[in-house]
Amino acid sequence: MKAPTLRGPFDPGGQPSLTIDNHLHLSLFAWNVSSGLSASKAVLSDVERHRDFWKWPNASKLIRAIEDAGFDSQLQYGMWSGYGGETGWNDAGLDFATAATASAAVTERIGIYSTIHVGYNVSPLFLAKLFSDIDHVSGGRLGVNVVAGQNAVDYAQFGLVGPPTQEIRYAIADEMTTALKLLWTSDEPVDFEGEHFQMYGAQVNPRATSRPRPLLICAASSDIGLDYATRQCDALFVTADDNAVAGYQKKAAKIHAMAAEHGRQVRIAAMCYVVMEESDAKARETTEWMRREIDRGAIETWLTRSGHILNSEVQRVSEGVFGDARASSGVMEDPYLGIGKEHYESLGMGMGAYKLFGSYESIADQLIALYEAGVGQFALSFFDPQRGIQQMRDHVLPILRERGYNRILA
Template sequence: GRNKVREWSFETFTWAAALGAATERIGLFMTVHVPLVHPLYAAKALATVDHISQGRAGLNIVCGWNPKEFGMFGTPLVEKGYDQAAEWIEILERLYTSDAPLDYDGTYYRLKEAVSRPASLQVPRPVTMNAAFGGPGRDFAAARCDYLFTTFSEMADAGKHVADISERADRLGRNVGVYTVAHVVCRPTMEEAQAYYTRYAVTMADHEAVDAHMAGKKEFSQSHDQHAYERYRQRFAGGAGTYPLVGTPETIAADMIAIAEQGYQGIALSFVNYTQELPYFCDCVLPLLKRAGYRE
């Protein structure tokens, strides 16, 4: 079964530019596939969105793990993706900050008199993040990014990941924030939440797609710890392997506070149906977080 949910998406720079014009406050993160997008092009596109949005652009740097994605472009899978990413982000930063045209002679890129003007509004560049679970990816994030996204399987383990990343960043004299990801089913009662979760993540799950997604991730991505695959099939059907926040506004707010207490600065949330579910979440969960001092 082809996992078609991943096929249906907009191009991130164009999408963010449109949202930048239509919104006033939200940050807009664009995901860039390092081996497939040239840094000079990315620098230009990113600065454009930063100007349209008046400094609200963000960059999610991805090195890629899926051979099929590379196959679409006729590009071989890069062995040392994070070495290439380090050159890529260095070029982007130097394009914004150098007064003279940039000559760059690296292992992966050679640029002659490259210029990208105007620079981004954010200095020295827009905020960056990376979602890495393996060592090389975390080292890259510790050295080059402002935030790192990570998954965890048990609340008891959540803090370990923050400690690991902080340690890597400390060694380089840097401070890197940590975010995690979760999927949400929020209902007035625990029974309703559990029933809906079981319905979509177990009973009606597309098991073929879940198997295909899990197998690919397991083989290539190193983005989750091993036992997460064996034990959390439901979490892959429920939210691509992320942590479940299933319950009432009170239990979900308590879970989110527990995650914050482990040192996480934020959580990316997904819902089955944003249009129906996000208003209830905003009305009922966010005030609880605010009251507890976890939201500005």
């Protein structure tokens, strides 16, 4: 068959089921990379628990633990290069296919959500085959987080000059997503002649086990990114400018309206960084210690490699990706690398995620407030994942269930 379209909206067979009433969808996030979202030398206080939880003997226990605790899914963080520093932030980890397959093999219920970067000249056929097989192994529990990569160092690792413009990156993602949907669902071989991808007589067997297909996820903030995501994906990770509940409510309303224009529905998701203790005061002690230990070298590398540079002087440094970031003396003399104390600390403790800091009751209150604002899925990354999962199981989830916000799923 000839591809009926090259770009979305395109949902052969419809969209996957997205919501369960009065239920907060909880994911364990960034468990597959060293330190997760913690760019703090506090992780060195117990390397095995706080930095190297990604190693499979540790990670397999975490994955089984979240299923037993009542989480809904695990979501991997996609990385091709880390940020170094004294902690080796994200320098090591499990890849998108191995982590997903291994997680599927040791669990029975939770969603297996993987992450791919689509701008590195990887064929849709190759990815469709990998994911169809992972979906088969999991019994139809797969989700795929699509990332339109913007890290110049990663493009160079693949032998490419990049990143392309934002328009081109999302055009690539659009074609890739359409091709994946076709390959996952078509009974016939597919001919696909796009600007960025071509396939002739392409087919995968087994096709996707999920019905109608695997869930598709995207994190986008620009209008171009949101346009792609609302046309093609099912769950959208968003951030609010002020990281306040009202900001998430406003963003959720905008995204739902954009999706409705295409006759589609989406689930709003938020990335959250969690530090909880028995009391708010104890949680403040822990977070203050972590702030004092932020890994400046890792943050410096993140700033020079990311597409979220907020300071013109850092931007000039970042344009020479392979150069010495320390060449900019003004930035180096600034204790917050030219981005301000608040943003610097937000990167060091959660990579800009929504901060869930406090007592068990406070964490439950914050989750409920975000849920009422329109957030349906929460990707939780913990400073101490082993302890954090236990705390969620024993303290936070019982509060959510008592208040009617988390069902016990079969």
